Amino acid sequence: MSGRPMPCDMSELSTLFLFEKLDQEQLTRLCREGRVELFEPGPVYTEGEPATCFFVLLNGTVVLSRRVGSDDVEISRTSQRGVYAGAFQAYLGDRARAAQYNGSMRVTEPSRFFVLPADTFAAVMRDWFPMAVHLLEGLFFGTKNTQQVINQRERLLALGSLSAGLTHELNNPAAAAVRATSALRERVAGMRHKLGMIAAGRYEPDTLMALVDIQERTAEQVAKATPLSPLEASDREDEVSDWLDDRGIQGGWQLAPTFVQAGLDTDWLDQVAAAVDEDSLEAAIRWLNYTVETELLMNEIEDSTTRVSTLVNAARQYSQLDRAPYRIADVHELLDSTLLMLSGKIGERIAVVKEYDRTLPGVPAYPGELNQVWTNLIDNAVSAINDAGGEGTLTVRTALDRDRLLVEFRDTGPGIPPEIRSRIFDPFFTTKPVGQGTGLGLDISWRIVVNKHHGSLEVHSEPGDTRFQVRLPLTAAESDEIEQGSGTPSDSAPRRDPETAPEAS
Structure with a gap:
């Protein structure tokens, strides 16, 4: 939008804080190469347009805004004489940013501006204030470069912290899976040994079938076990331990926690006792104990590996390496x-x-x-x-x-x-x-x-x-x-x- 041209008054320019230290020759150059324009209420320039001019308010009211999404957000409104906007970084050259207005400016009442073309403003700054231009360039680009370097450092530190945390989180389930696998190997070996002892005994086919059926139902029960409160678990362990002690099974206090963790109780033990004779009961109980332990260990391995998989998926989701x-x-x-x-x-x-x-x-x-x-x-x-x-x-x-x-x-x-x-x-x-x-x-x-x-x-x-x-x-x-x-x-x-x-x- 263009304003209506008006005479340029050097004495008026000299009253503005930007130009109050300029001499007569410099003020003359400003009036010769710049211009004064009167803008009616409305837009002066729009964000994204080529930044062609440097504007200094002589009188009136300006509103500066920025585009955020689909909205124009007002960031400043002032009537102070001498405020400036537009291509005020033109003296930095093309290295600073694209030569476009970074926001929009409009006036709410008839307003006069001293308008200086961007190229002229850049030339004036370099001619009159070469040292200041170098200092401003150093400040602008130095700050920008410093921010980029620290930004990268910040991201590296964050990455290191996350990597350390991820390694720690992965170590726990991985170590648990290794321990469970080692224990499972021992339990399977013991189970094979007990199975050999049972097979060498005098079991009728119906008895063996009943034991196998109990074993299958035991494995299913482990998967469905409901967690107990510490008090409930303690009471049930006492009941199971007493049941085992009453039948002369050694180390009942060691077997009871495993059975209780699997959700088994004395009713289940009664079913086992009914399926075998008294002489073979302890061997059958210990064989079924191995079954319970192997199921619990496999559950632990499954939980641990699922945890590892979850963490890996979370890391991939977090990094978005495989996403658009x-x-x-x-x-x-x-x-x-x-x-x-x-x-x-x-x-x-x-x-x-x-x-x-x-x-x-x-x-x-x-x-x-x-x-x-x-x-x-x-x-x-x-x-x-x-x-x-x-x-x-x-x-x-x-x-x-x-x-x-x-x-x-x-x-x-x-x-x-x-x-x-x-x-x-x-x-x-x-x-x-x-x-x-x-x-x-x-x-x-x-x-x-x-x-x-x-x-x-x-x-x-x-x-x-x-x-x-x-x-x-x-x-x-x-x-x-x-x-x-x-x-x-x-x-x-x-x-x-x-x-x-x-x-x-």
Whole structure:
């Protein structure tokens, strides 16, 4: 949109804070190469258009906004003379970013601007302030490079922590499976020995058939066994042990726990006693004990290997190595895999409560990057709870919030002080001791949620109740309908705090 040309007054320019130190020759050049324009209420430029001009407000009211999803979010509104917007980083050249407006600007009343073409603004800056330009370039690119390096380091540290936790989690079921396999080999050998002794005895075919039938029903009972409370198990073990002692079976106190764990009682023992004669009862009991032990050991092996498989699937789900980078994703699967991967870090003293709305639809997302967001927010919650003594509750909730999917992480930590709450999403800001945090976790999360997924990330905090809320759109933005790569999110979306908006000063 073009404004109505108006005369350029050097004396008026000299009253603006940007130009108050310029000499007469410099002011003359500005008026010669720039122009003053009057804009009627409406748009001045739109986000994404070529950044052709640098605007300085002379009088009127400007509103700056950014596109977030399908909405224009207002980030600044001011009538202060001298505020600037537009191509204000033109002096950095093409290395800084694409030559496009990073937001939109409109005026709410007739407003006058001093307008300088972007190329002229860049030339003026280099001619008049060469040292300042070099310093600004160093600051801009140095900060950007530092952030990239620390970002990579942060991800490597997170990967190392997750790898250590995964290794620890895998070690337990794997070791259990190895132990159970070794014990199973011994029990099968003993079972073969007992079977040989039974076969060498004077058993009638009907008796052997009855024992085999009892063995089959015993194996089925093990699979259906209902866990008992410690008191119930103790009482039943006493009953079984007394039954065995009354019939002269040695070591009944050793056999009783195995039978009780399998869900067997004295009624089952009576069936065994009725199937064989008194002289063969002990051999039959011990043979059936081997049957029970082998079934229990096989259950343990199955549980252990299932646990390993679950962890491997969770790691694959977490890393998203075999998935398209941009797809419709179930946030509950992503949350569960992240919680499982971080279970070692969460520990047993922190209770995890899941309040999922399973009726929610999938969302268009980059699942691997959302998992990074969940990791950062869960890690922060765990750290907060640990700061409050190490015991507390982490609640993960999903819900439908109007036309967006809400994912909320609530912890019972000490809360975030009001004086720093507006800074927690700033890069390099951290409350952790030196060496324990880079201050990029929440910054990265904000960029992924807001910039890349066109969502929002907010925090609400008071002592004992801190909530990080992620809202994701349920439909893909037009620019995201074609599958995209997994590059770093751009810096084009606004921060939560309008005061940090980079396009106005």
